[in-house]
Amino acid sequence: MRSQDIRPWLASGGPLLFVAALPAILLVGVLLYFTFWALAFSFTDLETVGAKAVNWSWVGIDNYVRLFTRKGFLESLWVTLQFTFFSAIVGQCVMGFLLAVALRGKTGRLRALVEVSLMLGWLLPDIVAAFLWSATTSESGLLNQFIVIPLGFDPINFRNDYALTVVILANVWKGTAWSYLLFTAALDSVPREVLEAATVDGATSRQRMWRIVLPMIRPHIATNMLFITIWTFTYFSLIFAMTGGGPGNDTRVLAIFLYLQSFDVHKLGYGSAISVAMLVIVGGLSLIYLRLLKEPK
């Protein structure tokens, strides 16, 4: 497709395009610099305080070996995978999709109510959401007062016994808004004529969903899953505020592990290695999504 490689009106606009893109190019350059910094220092024993802050040295792949030989990384990875899978993929994505389908094409107060509720969850600052959920799952909180006790059970200390579940629920509550918005627009983009034609041909609504809608919005599903996987995998603030990674290490996700290593123990070099490792893992996950995305045009 050689002749279509450059659209004719762009050919003469080279300089303009370049100037418009310049800020982005510069800023991406800055981002690359930070990334390489983290990558470079992951091979050192740099620390933020102490003697090693000034006299650090190269240690090769020691930090990476330590990821597997010392405790903490693999356990945190497992917690993070569970957290990401259940809150992002199962929770936010599915909930967002279901809500988008249920409210598709509707207008009116109910839709507005649902949307406001979702948005409030998303827009509330993390620390406040943490308090909210701590209060809701506490022994005098909503869940116990209105559900557990009326059913006749003793109050449950949710954050002691089911910490990871609570954190997952809180994250679903917080983040579903994004998936909902994405899927709403995605569903809107499915041309009505195609659906009507299918109905005329006798397809049931279930068949319409599986055969037509889902395949058409497959790229949206994949992209959404990619974005929220990345966000959730590296998520820090809500979990840290709610449980600090505990009880014990029940909710210690990789981002918290990274924080403790970089700022509590001051080991920047090791912290950088953890960051790079997280990047590699998420990169691997995104390759999987890329496969999902490669559909025949």
Next chain:
Amino acid sequence: MKKYLLASGAGLAMLCQMAPAFADVSIMYPDWMSALVEPGISNFEAASGQKVNAVKMPGDGYEQRVAVDLAAGTAPDVVVVDSFMVSELASAGYLYDLDDKLAGWDQFKYYMPGLLDVASYDGSVYALPTDTDVRMLWYDKSVFEKAGIEMPWAPKTWDDVIAAAEKIKAAGVENAFVLPAGTKQGEAATMQGFYMALLGADTPTDDRNRLRAWDKNAWIGDSPALRRTLDLYKTVYVDKELTPASINYETDVGAAIREAISKDQLGILASGSWEFSCLWDCNGINIPSAEERNATLGWTPWPGSGAEGAPATTNISGGWTLGVSAKAADPDAAFGLLTSIFDKDNFAKWTIGEHRMGVRTDITESAEYTSDAFLAEATKLAATTTGRDTYPGYAKVTTAVQEATAAILDGASVEDAIAEYKATLEDEFGAEAVITFK
């Protein structure tokens, strides 16, 4: 194009110059210290005519902020740090050696030498302590009454404490014995929980009951004292389930504890002398009178474990400090601000008003101080206190300690937790710098 670049370059350079010239001296402090710092600042400004750029920080994120500031050299002239960080910061060259300036300050002689040790490194003083504290076991009197335990409570060994906690649990109280654990509370868990137990777990000979064997210049990776302490944690949280682990990981631990007390759901609390105010309000606003507080809560010194040779009671003291950054543009002015904050009148007012434990004899021997019954009693505990093993690298050791307690909460055996602790220390400091006591 060139002119534009030059102009912007000059502009940028000017901006860089402008930043420090806004004020002559800068200081950063967490907001719970305002009552001490702010009058000191205004006194300094009035006396010297120099402007102080003061930044009051929230408690959250303070660690990250201080870490990046000091590492990048953008720290303010006067900086507030926890005492255990002083040796680390000094060894990295971030703090200004105060010895010369202190020699010229007439109030320096009143400082208690033991407390200056904590803020020193390699024989020089790098920071001045704001206060100190002692640690003890607080207990809720109404809960004790319900559980039928004799008061005033005077346990002699760990077994006494556990026995009391079991009675409290049997009376239906949820948090029978709150022993700080885990990584969320940071240094608080190490000091109020682990260290208090550790110091009573074995004899002080050869530093067997500590984290560091000073004579041998090595950290202790394994010892009977460490094992007994972790075993205590196991008893409290796993074997007898005297307290749910989650209390250590609350979004706001202090609030959770206060709520538990107000609901009579807390029996024994391992904490410190500041709780005499803080269990109601640290800033002393709207708190009940001393008599009322004594009627609700009592306290007793931490008993030793009862093992042979172990001390009868234990105590460890910490506290915060103020230091001067090595990069301060005008160290004299910075030191002037420091002495203004710590000037006797301001310092004494804060110490006594907030029920802090004094660090200077001119304050602790004053009439107002000794007339405060609580402070007088608590200061007696300070007679046999010790400090943390604040050798550079302590930050990693204390985190390893917290992680060991977290592992116990997770169900690990004492054997495994100790093995992991030792391996962490060896990994960090090298096997030669870690020893084992049998």
Next chain:
Amino acid sequence: MERSTHSPMMALALSFVAVIWISPFAWLLANAFDTSANGQLRWPQTPGLGNFVDAISGEAGGQFVNSVILATGTATMTVAAAAGAAYGLSRLTFRGKDAILWGLVLLRMLPTNGVLVPIYFAAQTAGLLNPLGVMIALTVLNLPFTLLLMKNFFDTVPFELEEAAHVEGASLWQILIRIVLPLSRAGVAVVWFFAFTGAWNEFLFPLIFARSEAVFPMSIGLYSAFGQHGAIQYGFLAAYSIVYAAPAVGVYFLLRRNMNTGFAGVGVKG
């Protein structure tokens, strides 16, 4: 839009969802309107607006302005940078385009705590330890996602319109201003909203960059409800968060209509 009514089952289920989503807020409201709030879920003991008054007095006004400046500045900078490059990325084809795009996304996978220190050092060297520096840092971190978002959106705008304009003799500049930008209003709205709310809720960067209290945004002011050993003033915290979250919600409703078409373009992968 077809106006169909929900089946009763569906309406019930949706109401249920709305209730579940909103019910945790009961705690927030109960504490916000209770001047003697203590963080528990209970009917307000002393109902009143005192907490709200506290929340908006003092430094809150200045912090609000700082938040607005920071959020709008970041959002605008992000949009300008992203849109500028995304158009070219969308319309041009060249070898390695895919690699660049996914490489960008890969860059963003580094957790913020991991790049905090180098960002701080760099900002300090450049003399950017101020709100402008925060805006730039946030824009840099936003860029990979927003570039991808905008590029995907441009992909869905049919280039026939541009082609037609070119045939009629319009220059690239005119095409951009007259045709592309108006059509991309939706994509711009999405990216702007995303960057705005991100910056509005940002706590860490303003905290470590600030050299004086005068530049604290509201996200830091929130923390004055806490102390280190002190009691948290729950009433203040709750009222403050409502006041703090309200503008962001407001922005959502302003942009909502624009954003619906915007999100559709997000998922299509070029």
